Amino acid sequence: MPNFNIDADQQLTYDAIVIGSGISGGWAAKELCENGLKTLVLERGRIVEHVKDYPTMNLDPWDMEFRGALTPEDQLKHPVGTRAGFVGETNVHFYANDLENPYTEVKPFLWVRGHQMGGRSLLWGKQCYRWSDLDFEANLVDGHGVDWPIRYQDIEPWYEYVEKFAGISGEPLGLPQLPDSYFLPPMELNCVEKHVKQSIEKEFPGRNLIIGRVAHLTEPLNGRGKCQFRNRCDRGCPYGAYFSSNAVTLPAANATGNLTIRPYSIVQSMVYDHTKGKATGVRIIDAETNDDIVYSSRIIFCNASTLSTTQILLNSTSSRFENGLGNDSGELGHNLMDHTYRVGAMGKVEGFEDRYYQGRRPNGIYIPRYVNISPQTRSDKFLRGFGYQGGGGRTAWNDGANQEAFGAGFKDSLMKPGPWEFFITGFAECLPYHENQVSLDKDNPDKWGQPTLAIDCEFKENEKALNKQIREDAVEMLEKAGLKDVVGFDNEHEPGYGIHEMGTARMGRDPKTSVLNGTNQVHACKNVFVTDGACMTSSSCVNPSLTYMALTARAANHAVAELKRKNL
Amino acid sequence: MERRDALRKTAMVAGSAALTPTLWSLLQSCKQQPRLEWGPVFLNEVQARFISTFVDTILPKTETPGALEVKVDIFMDKVFANLYDESAKANLVSEIEKFNAACIDRFGDDFAGLNDQDRAEMLNQEEKKSGKFNGQVWGTAVGRQEPVGFYRSLKSLTLWAYFSSEVIGKNILNYDPVPGDYLGCIPLSDVGNTWSL
Numbered sequence: 001m002p003n004f005n006i007d008a009d010q011q012l013t014y015d016a017i018v019i020g021s022g023i024s025g026g027w028a029a030k031e032l033c034e035n036g037l038k039t040l041v042l043e044r045g046r047i048v049e050h051v052k053d054y055p056t057m058n059l060d061p062w063d064m065e066f067r068g069a070l071t072p073e074d075q076l077k078h079p080v081g082t083r084a085g086f087v088g089e090t091n092v093h094f095y096a097n098d099l100e101n102p103y104t105e106v107k108p109f110l111w112v113r114g115h116q117m118g119g120r121s122l123l124w125g126k127q128c129y130r131w132s133d134l135d136f137e138a139n140l141v142d143g144h145g146v147d148w149p150i151r152y153q154d155i156e157p158w159y160e161y162v163e164k165f166a167g168i169s170g171e172p173l174g175l176p177q178l179p180d181s182y183f184l185p186p187m188e189l190n191c192v193e194k195h196v197k198q199s200i201e202k203e204f205p206g207r208n209l210i211i212g213r214v215a216h217l218t219e220p221l222n223g224r225g226k227c228q229f230r231n232r233c234d235r236g237c238p239y240g241a242y243f244s245s246n247a248v249t250l251p252a253a254n255a256t257g258n259l260t261i262r263p264y265s266i267v268q269s270m271v272y273d274h275t276k277g278k279a280t281g282v283r284i285i286d287a288e289t290n291d292d293i294v295y296s297s298r299i300i301f302c303n304a305s306t307l308s309t310t311q312i313l314l315n316s317t318s319s320r321f322e323n324g325l326g327n328d329s330g331e332l333g334h335n336l337m338d339h340t341y342r343v344g345a346m347g348k349v350e351g352f353e354d355r356y357y358q359g360r361r362p363n364g365i366y367i368p369r370y371v372n373i374s375p376q377t378r379s380d381k382f383l384r385g386f387g388y389q390g391g392g393g394r395t396a397w398n399d400g401a402n403q404e405a406f407g408a409g410f411k412d413s414l415m416k417p418g419p420w421e422f423f424i425t426g427f428a429e430c431l432p433y434h435e436n437q438v439s440l441d442k443d444n445p446d447k448w449g450q451p452t453l454a455i456d457c458e459f460k461e462n463e464k465a466l467n468k469q470i471r472e473d474a475v476e477m478l479e480k481a482g483l484k485d486v487v488g489f490d491n492e493h494e495p496g497y498g499i500h501e502m503g504t505a506r507m508g509r510d511p512k513t514s515v516l517n518g519t520n521q522v523h524a525c526k527n528v529f530v531t532d533g534a535c536m537t538s539s540s541c542v543n544p545s546l547t548y549m550a551l552t553a554r555a556a557n558h559a560v561a562e563l564k565r566k567n568l
Numbered sequence: 569m570e571r572r573d574a575l576r577k578t579a580m581v582a583g584s585a586a587l588t589p590t591l592w593s594l595l596q597s598c599k600q601q602p603r604l605e606w607g608p609v610f611l612n613e614v615q616a617r618f619i620s621t622f623v624d625t626i627l628p629k630t631e632t633p634g635a636l637e638v639k640v641d642i643f644m645d646k647v648f649a650n651l652y653d654e655s656a657k658a659n660l661v662s663e664i665e666k667f668n669a670a671c672i673d674r675f676g677d678d679f680a681g682l683n684d685q686d687r688a689e690m691l692n693q694e695e696k697k698s699g700k701f702n703g704q705v706w707g708t709a710v711g712r713q714e715p716v717g718f719y720r721s722l723k724s725l726t727l728w729a730y731f732s733s734e735v736i737g738k739n740i741l742n743y744d745p746v747p748g749d750y751l752g753c754i755p756l757s758d759v760g761n762t763w764s765l
């Protein structure tokens with residue numbers, strides 16, 4: 001077990017400071033430490049050590065007082081987590097207390113947070129897809145937002161670099177719109193998923209149904225064990241089989257001897273030195289003692305999570321940056337995006353009554369984007385596109401409540417698997433709109449006296465048109481694949497539900513219209529790097545975390561090179 | 569038998585519509601129902617007897633254990649006591665009273681006092697008029713979930729309490745805490761019952 005050095009009181013000066021220890025912060029820490037930089041990671045919450053701090057990882061339902069259900073006290077503390085629908089007795093300790101961390105919903109917006117070492121890397125969905133030039137060129141092609149300052153070839157080697165260390169399982173397909181990763185063996189589709197795959201691919205040439213590409217080990221890697229198919233990931237994995245900062249990047253950073261991680265450190269702002277023309281450190285509030293401390297460093301990586309990073313930048317004011325550090329363009333806080341979510345279709349699959357599966361696979365199927373990828377697939381109803389996640393399985397006893405039956409025969413029938421069901425649910429790209437924004441709410445400070453965020457964001461006509469198509473296509477695909485009782489659905493969620501919040505400190509080519517340059521440096525303050533979701537210039541329709549990893553590794557290695565050249 | 573017939577007659581004479589809970593509890597106190605064998609935390613004795621009878625009717629003992637053997641009623645009482653807020657608790661009590669009143673109205677006794685056939689008739693009637701749960705994706709209902717009503721909610725809770733119990737989860741269903749691998753297409757005959765986790 002790595003014992004982390006948490007004694008930051010001995011030393012106030014470091015080579016590098018990383019704000020946040022989630023997916024991107026963990027990568028920044030690893031890369032900077034491995035390059036010999038004495039690195040301080042500032043973590044808002046407590047230390048969560050791999051395995052040791054996973055109290056529920058091996059509990060069966062009956063081992064828990066309420067068998068996984070949340071008490072009313074915990075529900076009160078987690079209104080946002082409860083709305084998201086994923087929080088329970090098994091993982092509530094990895095969700096931030098929403099009451100202590102309020103924000104204002106100018107329009108409805110769900111903001112799920114994980115305030116502990118590892119952040120939401122303990123809770124994430126682990127779907128990993130490379131973006132393509134279809135994504136990096138999208139803004140340029142249709143004129144929404146600003147052009148990405150990078151293309152696929154800039155990030156491609158870094159995708160491979162992070163994939164080899166993180167461990168991504170999947171199947172190569174050779175699709176230009178969804179480039180293959182460096183893969184570990186794929187997980188298996190079950191009987192019905194294979195059947196639906198064949199039907200959809202036959203009925204709809206150009207569409208593919210594949211096993212999800214996921215950050216789960218299907219064979220051992222660097223001392224981590226392979227997935228045991230328990231599907232208890234969000235409690236923390238005792239085998240280290242899925243990628244988290246706690247199991248993967250932070251232990252690697254720690255092994256260098258260069259890492260210090262300071263828990264209970266709420267970052268108030270970054271300190272900017274006008275004469276030097278750069279940031280010199282980070283001011284924190286100790287969440288336990290309320291002490292004010294300033295740590296100094298040569299470079300700073302902001303990885304607090306999309307909105308928290310922007311909150312810190314907005315709160316880092318000086319005579320040079322009156323409206324927030326790096327906000328010369330006025331774009332800081334703007335162009336917030338998420339993916340649309342929970343719109344699709346489900347139905348029953350006849351037959352296969354004598355077939356079943358073994359193991360609880362923490363993964364489903366994926367249908368890559370097939371619209372607006374070529375002149376032949378162009379839609380005149382919307383810009384950009386969508387992909388689907390989904391899966392098939394047999395119903396079990398939980399289907400029994402709906403059956404118009406009870407008594408002896410009913411009970412005995414529930415011991416056997418029920419019919420096969422299959423669903424797909426879309427994720428659509430959201431355009432970057434300037435008016436979808438966050439701002440500091442100084443009238444509503446939190447318990448540490450810090451301004452909270454007001455979030456003013458909504459999906460607009462293009463996202464609604466995408467959702468309409470997602471639903472129609474989903475119903476059509478499942479019906480043509482021969483499913484019965486097909487039901488289309490659209491839960492019409494507000495943004496935030498996708499938990500893929502992106503943007504608000506976008507990368508760009510022009511300092512007049514963007515916050516960060518092509519290597520994630522604040523245009524006007526080059527020793528500050530932003531490599532979490534805040535940096536995103538557009539949202540693609542595929543899951544963003546793998547891209548955060550690659551951008552972070554790329555930016556961290558650039559930072560090291562620039563330090564050596566004495567440019568920072 | 570005679571006692572029950574007499575009661576039913578009494579109820580009819582009294583006029584079921586006028587049979588207030590107070591009067592009903594007077595009548596009930598004359599009955600010699602077996603003492604409740606467990607001490608509820610939240611429910612009173614009449615409500616507890618209703619819950620015990622309800623779960624036993626939904627999931628009776630067969631070759632496999634029934635709901636009562638795996639203490640579904642006791643766990644549900646604990647859920648009511650600890651996980652229900654005040655308005656949910658009040659609603660539960662009022663729904664149980666309404667259900668018992670409907671039983672008395674129709675058959676002259678509360679649910680726990682009915683014979684198997686009359687209980688089945690009451691539940692069949694509820695099955696027909698109750699709403700259904702929407703399908704779920706990743707644990708959340710798709711589309712707008714309309715209320716399913718007291719009966720189907722309670723039935724759903726009963727199933728959860730039964731199938732999440734250790735006896736059923738470990739000994740009756742297939743318990744495999746660490747599968748090790750995923751096999752996507754195997755004969756059901758290799759497995760038999762559903763996986764418990």
